[in-house]
Amino acid sequence: MLEINNLHASVVDIENSEILKGINLKVNKGEVHAIMGPNGSGKSTLANVLMGRPDYEVTAGSVVFYGESILGLRAEERAHRGMFLAFQYPAEIPGVRPWQFLKAALDSKAESRGEDKMSVRAFSKLFDEKVEAVGINPTLVKRSLNEGFSGGEKKRNEMLQLEVLQPSLAILDETDSGLDVDALRIVAEGVNSMRSPERSFIVVTHYQRLLNYITPDVVHILVKGKIVRTGGPDLALEVEKDGYKEYLAAAGANA
Amino acid sequence: MTNQNTISRESDLSGGEYKWGFVSDIETDLAPKGLSEDIVRLISAKKEEPDWLLQWRLKAYWHWVDLFENEAEPTWAKIDYPKIDYQDIYYYAAPKGTNEAPKSLDDVDPEMLATFEKLGIPLQERAVLAGVAVDAVFDSVSVATTMGKQLGELGIIFCSFSEAVKNHPDLIKKYLGSVVPYTDNFFAALNAAVFSDGSFAYIPPGVRCPIELMTYFRINTEGSGQFERTLIVADEGAYVSYLEGCTAPFRKTSQLHAATVELVALDNSEIKYSTIQNWFPGTKDGEGGVYNFVTKRGRADKNAKISWTQVETGSAITWKYPSVILKGDNSVGEFFSVALVNNHQQADTGTKMIHIGKNTKSTIVAKGISAGKGSNTYRGQVQIMPGAENAVNHTQCDSLLVGDECSAHTVPYIEVRNPTARLEHEASTSKVSDDQLFYLMARGLSEEEAHHMIITGWSRDVIKELPFEFALEAAQLLKVSLEGAVG
Numbered sequence A: 001m002l003e004i005n006n007l008h009a010s011v012v013d014i015e016n017s018e019i020l021k022g023i024n025l026k027v028n029k030g031e032v033h034a035i036m037g038p039n040g041s042g043k044s045t046l047a048n049v050l051m052g053r054p055d056y057e058v059t060a061g062s063v064v065f066y067g068e069s070i071l072g073l074r075a076e077e078r079a080h081r082g083m084f085l086a087f088q089y090p091a092e093i094p095g096v097r098p099w100q101f102l103k104a105a106l107d108s109k110a111e112s113r114g115e116d117k118m119s120v121r122a123f124s125k126l127f128d129e130k131v132e133a134v135g136i137n138p139t140l141v142k143r144s145l146n147e148g149f150s151g152g153e154k155k156r157n158e159m160l161q162l163e164v165l166q167p168s169l170a171i172l173d174e175t176d177s178g179l180d181v182d183a184l185r186i187v188a189e190g191v192n193s194m195r196s197p198e199r200s201f202i203v204v205t206h207y208q209r210l211l212n213y214i215t216p217d218v219v220h221i222l223v224k225g226k227i228v229r230t231g232g233p234d235l236a237l238e239v240e241k242d243g244y245k246e247y248l249a250a251a252g253a254n255a
Numbered sequence B: 001m002t003n004q005n006t007i008s009r010e011s012d013l014s015g016g017e018y019k020w021g022f023v024s025d026i027e028t029d030l031a032p033k034g035l036s037e038d039i040v041r042l043i044s045a046k047k048e049e050p051d052w053l054l055q056w057r058l059k060a061y062w063h064w065v066d067l068f069e070n071e072a073e074p075t076w077a078k079i080d081y082p083k084i085d086y087q088d089i090y091y092y093a094a095p096k097g098t099n100e101a102p103k104s105l106d107d108v109d110p111e112m113l114a115t116f117e118k119l120g121i122p123l124q125e126r127a128v129l130a131g132v133a134v135d136a137v138f139d140s141v142s143v144a145t146t147m148g149k150q151l152g153e154l155g156i157i158f159c160s161f162s163e164a165v166k167n168h169p170d171l172i173k174k175y176l177g178s179v180v181p182y183t184d185n186f187f188a189a190l191n192a193a194v195f196s197d198g199s200f201a202y203i204p205p206g207v208r209c210p211i212e213l214m215t216y217f218r219i220n221t222e223g224s225g226q227f228e229r230t231l232i233v234a235d236e237g238a239y240v241s242y243l244e245g246c247t248a249p250f251r252k253t254s255q256l257h258a259a260t261v262e263l264v265a266l267d268n269s270e271i272k273y274s275t276i277q278n279w280f281p282g283t284k285d286g287e288g289g290v291y292n293f294v295t296k297r298g299r300a301d302k303n304a305k306i307s308w309t310q311v312e313t314g315s316a317i318t319w320k321y322p323s324v325i326l327k328g329d330n331s332v333g334e335f336f337s338v339a340l341v342n343n344h345q346q347a348d349t350g351t352k353m354i355h356i357g358k359n360t361k362s363t364i365v366a367k368g369i370s371a372g373k374g375s376n377t378y379r380g381q382v383q384i385m386p387g388a389e390n391a392v393n394h395t396q397c398d399s400l401l402v403g404d405e406c407s408a409h410t411v412p413y414i415e416v417r418n419p420t421a422r423l424e425h426e427a428s429t430s431k432v433s434d435d436q437l438f439y440l441m442a443r444g445l446s447e448e449e450a451h452h453m454i455i456t457g458w459s460r461d462v463i464k465e466l467p468f469e470f471a472l473e474a475a476q477l478l479k480v481s482l483e484g485a486v487g
Helices: A043-051 A075-080 A098-112 A120-134 A151-165 A181-194 A208-212 A233-242 A245-250 B037-046 B051-069 B110-118 B124-130 B148-152 B161-167 B169-175 B186-194 B434-441 B447-458 B468-482
Strands: A002-011 A020-027 A032-036 A056-065 A083-086 A169-174 A200-205 A218-223 A226-231 B028-030 B093-095 B132-138 B141-145 B157-160 B199-203 B212-218 B229-234 B239-247 B254-257 B260-265 B270-278 B289-300 B305-312 B317-320 B323-326 B332-341 B346-355 B361-370 B375-384 B392-401 B407-416 B422-431
Touching: A002 A043, A020 A043, A020 A056, A020 A226, A032 A043, A032 A208, A032 A233, A043 A056, A043 A075, A043 A083, A043 A169, A043 A200, A075 A083, A075 A098, A075 B434, A083 A151, A098 A120, A098 A151, A098 B447, A120 A151, A151 A181, A169 A181, A181 A200, A181 A208, A200 A208, A208 A233, A218 A233, A218 A245, A226 A233, A226 A245, B037 B051, B037 B186, B051 B186, B148 B157, B157 B161, B161 B169, B161 B199, B161 B229, B169 B199, B169 B229, B186 B260, B186 B289, B199 B212, B199 B239, B229 B239, B229 B270, B260 B270, B260 B305, B270 B289, B270 B468, B289 B305, B289 B332, B305 B317, B305 B346, B305 B468, B323 B332, B323 B361, B332 B346, B332 B375, B332 B468, B346 B361, B361 B375, B361 B407, B361 B447, B375 B392, B392 B407, B392 B447, B407 B422, B434 B447, B447 B468
Parallel strands: A032 A200, A032 A218, A083 A169, A169 A200, B132 B212, B199 B229, B212 B239, B229 B260, B239 B270, B254 B289, B260 B289, B270 B305, B289 B317, B289 B323, B305 B332, B317 B346, B323 B346, B332 B361, B346 B375, B361 B392, B375 B407, B392 B422
Antiparallel strands: A002 A020, A002 A056, A218 A226, B028 B093, B132 B141, B157 B199
């Protein structure tokens, strides 16, 4: 469903700022891929580039999603085609309620596909169900989006969006090494409950801890903008034990 | 101008540039350009006014002349505009055939009705369905007041100012100029001299007005000024919610609008006054647009409450400070405002809360959105007089910047002459961040939708104070007004 070939990306308007230096990655339907790597390896950049963040510029390579090249598409067009990015630090948006935000997101997706918008009543029902399923505090979703949410609450809110929007490819940017166990568990529960033969995941993470709760099909090690090794779930355990030293040395860095 | 009869308000707001810029081809009765004693007399004569009112206008006129000669046009506001040539303005422009008030809607020029329909004003039956009583002021003359009969049964008076002068002279005489005297300021003096119509509402003691009263203002004639005067009196224990909407056609020349609004809230009464101001803001390059110099003030007696809510998206220049004199003990004043400037618009707006009575309380929530090359200034005054024991004020001023060529300014004045007062002032300035935009776009919203959502969310504390239908319109208006500022 997703094929990345020789992807190079830099920060817009900054010379010699190449972060991704030739990424190759293929994700099949229903697979869960973990992307691990040391700080500054480009993990978070990869997640953001895939979703079309305007701060990055793709200088070479291709990304094909369901047979269509998506590099020319804006973020919202990628979302309409079934891509989703769970943010490491979701933005706070005062005065916008999660309910209203998600309804608008669903509506614009329906509109882009020429489908009918969900009625307010049907959406309310769906929303309430998902709020319960995700275990987010119902009074919280009546407040402003992410404003004053704790770290765990923000994660639950991201998972709520994942549940409501039902993307076919979810990219989870969990690069933060400071995630507490609670937050890890919330993310893992979200992924596990959404796992299906029709849906794929790319989980970006620094530590193996998250993978105690999610068993990936494929693990990639990303160092200095390149995938240097690909393996099964055991690869994550290996990294946990030995760290990234060996890979960094191979990539010519001072680790 | 083609005659399109059925453009709904929704489709009018569906996007694009200024949507209200059409001109109606209506025969107009124009007085010659320029301001003189003769013009003041002519306006008064056209309206068949009693002598006391003419004398009041003339006093105002001579006061204004005095101010003009002493160059007392206010210059303290942070607005920059070419000198207004007061002799190059039509001070009276009435659609022909309205010097006799229309007896029914059948007597109203069909072209004019079509214009109002285009504006989405629920005149005729729609008014009843919508539960709104409308007084529509076209150029300077009030065209029709709907639902007068239903209101009459409750003793509520809602009519054009001219009719009120004829039919309720005692009330007008008693309250006209009682809150905003003609000596108040340069533009208030001008208005008092040449005002040609406006709205009047009176709610008798203990009556809760069951519907929202609404006035819709529109400037049509090129080169004409509009000087309407609104007076609302809530008698003891009464309640009224009043809405005001404004549009003007697309003109490359600027138009002057100098209105005065007076609110009188007697003991235990409440007046809620909501405005959506969408006068023509000028072109993208800053040509034309309405110069909006407005004096709005209310007096709250014992236990009374006055609440101003405004959404200001139009006008090239906005100079406006809806205020409350908290005269009676335990009276309450509120001001909720969203002012948006885009392109070359300039707004200098805010409020004055003057605490005189004991235990008086005021709240100010002022939000300014600046986009394009717009300049937005909050100017507010909180004054606690010596007798105002235990007065409380809370002020919150927030500025939001869209793009990097606009500006936002906050100028609060605080004067406390009683040590028991408690005042709080909060201010913030923020930008729509790339993180916020990308977050929403990654969920499927377009950049424009994302901006709109961030901005309406940010304005929510104010918009939620508006009556429901007006709130929807306000949100749409913010969206339309920001087009071109984004992307």
